Amino acid sequence: MSVPPESVTPPPPSDPVTVGPSAEERQWATFAHLSALAGLVMPFGSIIGPLVIWLIKKDTMPFVNDQGKEALNFNITVAIAAIVCGLLCIVLIGFLLLPVLVILWLVFVIVGTIKANEGTLYRYPFALRLIN
Numbered sequence: 001m002s003v004p005p006e007s008v009t010p011p012p013p014s015d016p017v018t019v020g021p022s023a024e025e026r027q028w029a030t031f032a033h034l035s036a037l038a039g040l041v042m043p044f045g046s047i048i049g050p051l052v053i054w055l056i057k058k059d060t061m062p063f064v065n066d067q068g069k070e071a072l073n074f075n076i077t078v079a080i081a082a083i084v085c086g087l088l089c090i091v092l093i094g095f096l097l098l099p100v101l102v103i104l105w106l107v108f109v110i111v112g113t114i115k116a117n118e119g120t121l122y123r124y125p126f127a128l129r130l131i132n
Contacts, residue, residue, distance in 0.1 A: 029063050032116070036075050047076055054068025073130050076128065080128075081101055
């Protein structure tokens with residue numbers, strides 16, 4: 001009498017492993033976005049802060065490279081828009097646009113900071129892609 005062979009069923013496929021940015025990369029990317037707030041206390045601080053972090057970490061941390069460039073591009077775009085608003089103050093509309101620009105800048109910087117802390121690639125809306 002022969003014993004029927006046991007059927008071997010393969011184990012169910014496991015979930016694919018997603019490798020995201022490390023905690024250190026997320027922290028530096030968060031600083032890259034958050035450092036733009038230096039613009040509140042010093043001229044061009046919103047550009048200098050992300051620029052310094054990006055230059056220091058761009059070669060060793062891919063996530064910081066991406067998010068640092070994104071923060072830098074956005075803050076350069078906002079600086080250009082602020083100059084345009086300043087010029088438009090001559091015809092009075094700049095006085096209305098400048099506060100709106102500042103509020104939107106602050107909101108987008110906070111959103112970018114939160115997304116970077118979560119490890120999500122964030123793209124600022126309306127940002128000129130000046131640095132690739």
